[in-house]
Amino acid sequence: MARENVASQLSISNLKRVLDAARAARTLPETPLKGLMLFRKHLAQYSFLEANREAVDYSLAEWLCALITSGIKTQREYHGLCMSVTNTRRAALAALAQDFRQQGAELEAWSVLYYRCVRVDLDLSWGHLSETTACTQRTLRRRQQRGLRRLLFDIMAQERAIRDALHSGA
Secondary structure, three states, rough: OOOOHHHOOOOOHHHHHHHHHHOOOOOOOHHHHHHHHHHHHHHHHHHHHHOOOOHHHHHHHHHHHHHHHHHHHHHHOOOOOOOOOOOOOHHHHHHHHHHOOOOOOOHHHHHHHHHHHHHEEEEEEOHHHHHHHHHOOHHHHHHHHHHHHHHHHHHHHHHHHHHEEEEHHH
16 A cells, blocks of 8 residues: 555544454554554654564554543543543543533543543443443444544544645655
8 A cells, every 4th residue: 555545545434443453452453544654653653663563553552542532631621621540430430421511522522432442441331331421322422433533534634744744845
């Protein structure tokens, strides 16, 4: 796959498959995400790991989790909420419920991604999310789709910026 065409091959379904595999601690599927200059820049921090597939998978999952964490942090700041990593399940569930009390679809979208993909230690099922947020599972899955779309758009925008800077000689 030519590097110039990598960004055009990204899709929400591929991004979801990668995040689902990472959540389940499975080998990540082949993905155009690994060919992005943006990801390669992140991976360069771990250059000693690049030859090892598991290490590349780890780095990709870590990178996506960092992007999701950044997205929810931005939304929480916008809504006047603090962003703290809670050590207890009870505190994490309270923060999740608080996200959904703000009535902000963007915050809810990033919150679903965060609690499903980043906070895997909590092992929250769709039922737990539904119970905690007082939303139907169908609504939560729609929020997840919205979050995936926002995440994909963020990745594409950052990739474009890197490529533009490279082509302009910056």
